[in-house]
Amino acid sequence: MHRYSGQTRILVAVDCIIFGFDGFDIKLLVIQRGIKPEKNKWSLMGGFLQPEESPEQAANRVLKQLTGLEGVYMEQLQTFADPHRDPVERTLSIAYFALIDIHQYEKQISDEYHAEWFLLKDKPELIFDHDEMVRIAQKELRYKAALHPLLFELLPQKFTIPQLQSLYEGVYDTVFDNRNFSRKVLSTGLLIKQKEKDKMNSKKGAFYYKLDKKKYKANFQAFLNFIPNPDKFLS
Amino acid sequence: MHRYSGQTRILVAVDCIIFGFDGFDIKLLVIQRGIKPEKNKWSLMGGFLQPEESPEQAANRVLKQLTGLEGVYMEQLQTFADPHRDPVERTLSIAYFALIDIHQYEKQISDEYHAEWFLLKDKPELIFDHDEMVRIAQKELRYKAALHPLLFELLPQKFTIPQLQSLYEGVYDTVFDNRNFSRKVLSTGLLIKQKEKDKMNSKKGAFYYKLDKKKYKANFQAFLNFIPNPDKFLS
DNA sequence: TCAAAAGTGTTCGGACTACACCCATGA
DNA sequence: TCATGGGTGTAGTCCGAACACTTTTGA
Numbered sequence: 318m319h320r321y322s323g324q325t326r327i328l329v330a331v332d333c334i335i336f337g338f339d340g341f342d343i344k345l346l347v348i349q350r351g352i353k354p355e356k357n358k359w360s361l362m363g364g365f366l367q368p369e370e371s372p373e374q375a376a377n378r379v380l381k382q383l384t385g386l387e388g389v390y391m392e393q394l395q396t397f398a399d400p401h402r403d404p405v406e407r408t409l410s411i412a413y414f415a416l417i418d419i420h421q422y423e424k425q426i427s428d429e430y431h432a433e434w435f436l437l438k439d440k441p442e443l444i445f446d447h448d449e450m451v452r453i454a455q456k457e458l459r460y461k462a463a464l465h466p467l468l469f470e471l472l473p474q475k476f477t478i479p480q481l482q483s484l485y486e487g488v489y490d491t492v493f494d495n496r497n498f499s500r501k502v503l504s505t506g507l508l509i510k511q512k513e514k515d516k517m518n519s520k521k522g523a524f525y526y527k528l529d530k531k532k533y534k535a536n537f538q539a540f541l542n543f544i545p546n547p548d549k550f551l552s
Numbered sequence: 553m554h555r556y557s558g559q560t561r562i563l564v565a566v567d568c569i570i571f572g573f574d575g576f577d578i579k580l581l582v583i584q585r586g587i588k589p590e591k592n593k594w595s596l597m598g599g600f601l602q603p604e605e606s607p608e609q610a611a612n613r614v615l616k617q618l619t620g621l622e623g624v625y626m627e628q629l630q631t632f633a634d635p636h637r638d639p640v641e642r643t644l645s646i647a648y649f650a651l652i653d654i655h656q657y658e659k660q661i662s663d664e665y666h667a668e669w670f671l672l673k674d675k676p677e678l679i680f681d682h683d684e685m686v687r688i689a690q691k692e693l694r695y696k697a698a699l700h701p702l703l704f705e706l707l708p709q710k711f712t713i714p715q716l717q718s719l720y721e722g723v724y725d726t727v728f729d730n731r732n733f734s735r736k737v738l739s740t741g742l743l744i745k746q747k748e749k750d751k752m753n754s755k756k757g758a759f760y761y762k763l764d765k766k767k768y769k770a771n772f773q774a775f776l777n778f779i780p781n782p783d784k785f786l787s
Numbered sequence: 788t789c790a791a792a793a794g795t796g797t798t799c800g801g802a803c804t805a806c807a808c809c810c811a812t813g814a
Numbered sequence: 815t816c817a818t819g820g821g822t823g824t825a826g827t828c829c830g831a832a833c834a835c836t837t838t839t840g841a
Binding site: 477478479495496499500514518519520521522523524 | 817818819822823
Binding site: 729731732736751754755756757777780 | 829830831832833837838839840841
């Protein structure tokens with residue numbers, strides 16, 4: 318086999334920043350690390366890149382191991398490759414961030430990894446540079462969700478507009494005017510109104526909506542404006 | 553030395569997508585590859601990641617080797633890691649894109665790498681997945697420049713508003729209304745008017761401007777709106 | 788004097804914000 | 815009947831797009 322000579326090869330991993338939404342707050346899924354070093358400390362779910370595997374495949378494999386879910390929204394965030402980020406041996410990590418409907422996950426409990434959801438704001442300290450990964454992922458989430466209809470990935474099939482608003486308010490840690498919010502969302506034409514109402518959260522009840530998948534895909538790249546004054550939240 | 557056992561290590565490279573602007577068109581700097589395979593074919597400038605080097609350092613080293621320039625705008629684009637992207641041996645590439653003032657470069661001619669600027673629209677075919685890298689970098693450039701005052705990195709210290717407009721028109725391959733464009737740019741407050749005019753390109757002459765570096769840094773993350781109807785160009 | 792590019796003024800329409808107000812319903 | 819959250823209506827403001835028009839100057 319031909320090889321490039323005289324060069325150092327490096328261990329490569331993927332790590333997943335997994336966000337979920339429980340109807341009230343944004344949460345992060347982390348595990349208790351099973352291997353040394355830092356055994357039993359909190360960590361992102363990850364794994365080593367295998368010889369015949371693309372990093373996307375690796376990230377999906379890792380996500381499926383932990384949650385049982387496939388076909389989840391996921392994108393490459395950034396590669397972290399500081400020479401000393403892992404004390405055992407130089408390891409490069411390609412970080413991915415994933416958005417999942419937390420209720421889907423709950424059906425698939427696998428306790429093998431001692432996984433736990435934490436409120437994003439009081440997550441434990443993570444090993445290595447995983448805290449930085451989460452920080453950058455959160456920033457990217459805010460950035461992208463301000464422009465693209467990304468956050469629907471975190472909701473169940475049927476959801477109400479007040480739920481959607483809570484989600485946005487969680488991501489941006491603020492409150493929006495509910496009257497303007499619902500109009501703005503509906504004006505995108507991405508939502509299909511259902512006949513039933515959710516009566517859990519109010520007496521009047523709020524109509525359920527479903528996402529119009531076709532329009533969603535077609536318009537995903539379009540610039541929307543879900544949040545007022547994006548400058549305020551993204552700088 | 554401790555190591556993670558039973559895992560494969562992979563060769564890691566960085567590749568730089570280097571954009572420049574000559575006053576009329578957007579250009580890409582590529583080299584004629586000096587090593588096998590694909591010797592003498594066109595390629596992005598790149599290099600292997602060294603043992604004690606971060607990928608940012610590697611990208612800056614590679615850029616300096618080729619252009620002699622330091623302190624250039626550069627950001628991590630994406631990591632390409634398909635198992636078969638390099639036929640010799642599995643090689644992961646962390647791609648960076650850089651924006652340089654092409655006239656700065658011309659002062660620093662180093663012919664060691666057989667480098668050449670090509671118009672972006674008629675660049676030669678590149679080796680491996682470098683064409684895809686360029687395509688993604690171009691998309692990212694369009695995306696980011698629509699929101700942030702990025703393209704100033706491509707201009708010399710003193711420039712005119714019509715020059716700036718040509719640059720934007722090159723990036724988006726379109727034409728803008730010059731009257732609205734200049735007002736929009738000036739309204740950002742990022743430009744400082746100079747006393748001299750550029751008389752090369754018109755009889756009346758256009759005033760030179762300099763970038764207000766402080767405001768530029770402070771406002772970089774702010775959402776601006778340099779181009780009308782961004783939807784049209786970014787989907 | 789005329790052509791050509793730079794730049795200013797003006798108008799129009801649409802989008803966004805703020806907020807008054809109405810609706811539906813369980814307790 | 816009243817408190818609570820869901821949702822519609824509307825007025826004011828701002829901003830971007832379009833485009834008529836003025837300015838400057840070399841040929």
